[in-house]
Amino acid sequence: MGTVILGTGSCLPKKVVTNSDLEKVVETNDEWIRSRTGIHARRIGSGDEYTYKLSAWAAQKALDMAGVTADELDLIVVGTISSHMLMPSSACFVQKEIGAHKAFAYDLNAACSGFLYSLDLADKYIQADHNKKILVIGAETLSTRVNWQDRNTCILFGDGAGAAVVGYDERKRGFLGADLYSDGGLWNLLYMHSPQSLNKDLMVPDNDGAHIVMEGREVFKHAVRAMSDAVRGLLERMDLGMEDIQLVIPHQANIRILNKLKERLELPDEKVFINVTEYGNTSAASIPIALDEANRQGRIKKDDYLLLCSFGGGFTWGAGLIKW
Structure with a gap:
């Protein structure tokens, strides 16, 4: 008996930016990007495709699949590090956009682990009150948060949103837990600095802008080890083995991290859902976008064990298990 995903949805900006397009912006080329990241293209927001707008469009798809109306929602949680404004939260904007008048709303900052952290949080609310319905978004x-002159980071990231409507089910299935x-x-x-302080006494030294800064090689080493250890620890706690898992949806960081994770966990290709090649690293959005695609493609069947794992700035990381 547990917290179940009633519906999923995702939304990606219309604009596709290929590696060849980036050659016009920064010193790089398609072969260099593919060989290091596996990324072929990414989606980049334009027009009114703000974080909260993408969230609201993804949310509506999830609500439609779940057969739940916005006014049935009790809570909206948005995992993000690129909120439209520092205040109000993206979640409050989503509440307004979809008309979820009864829900309270807030953002959660756990970087790329934002959706997994938010899903675990939603489970706690629902276990406390089985009548709640919660919208979880990454x-x-x-x-808007990369230095477009830094080829080591600007090639990696993309825009998008994924959502899940969660509720309670009396059958023995759903969100089994997370570490x-x-x-x-x-x-x-x-890390990513905030805009520079307007109080000169509290200005942060070496803050050259509110954009992502990354030591790629060190992040790679920590990410692979942390995610694989989290997965093994969770499965051991649940008295399950990798052979019991039907599908793994990892954070879509880059193909080298994903391949190394598969190697460490001895996972065959068909058990790992990968879409980083087309969307790049969408941080907190990567797992819910992949979850929605896997769901709509029929990759997840009733009673399948679905494993989620993520790693992000903070550092934050973890693994979660769902019986579909």
Whole structure:
């Protein structure tokens, strides 16, 4: 008996930016990007495709699949590091956009682990009150948060949103649990400053802008080890093995991290859902976008064990298990 996903949805900006397009912006080329990241293209927001708008469009698709109306929602949680404004939260804007008048709403910042953290949080609310229905979203417009002169980061990231409507089911299925971790001591390997302080006494030295800064090689080493350890620990706690899992949806960081994760966990290709090649790293949006695509493609069947794992700035990381 547990928290179940009633419906999923996703939304990606219309504009496709290929590696060849980036050659006009920064010193790089298609072969260099593909060989290091596996990314062929990414979606970049334009027009009114703000974080909260992408979130609302993804949310409506999830609500439609779930057969739930917006006024039935009790809570909206948006995992994001690229909110439209610092205040109000993207979740409050989503509430307005979809007309979820009864829901309270807030954002959660756990970087790329934002959706997994939010899903675990939603489970706690629902276990406390089985009548609640919660909208969980992961959404980013990282095109607004990268240095377009830094070829080591601007090639990696893309925009998008994914959503899930969750509720309670009396059958023995749903969200079985998660093991979540963080290590603030390693913050300087992957971070993003806020805009510079308007109080000169509290100005942060070496703040050259509110964009992503990353030590790629160090992040790679920590990400692979952390995610694989989290997965193994969770499965051991659940008394399951990798052979029991039908599908793994990892955070779509880059293909080298995903391939190394598959190697460490001895996973065959058909058990791992990958779409980073077409969308790039969409941070908190990557798992819910992949979840929606896998769901709509029929990759997840009733009673399948679905494993989610993520790693992001903070550092934050973890793994979650769902019986579909």
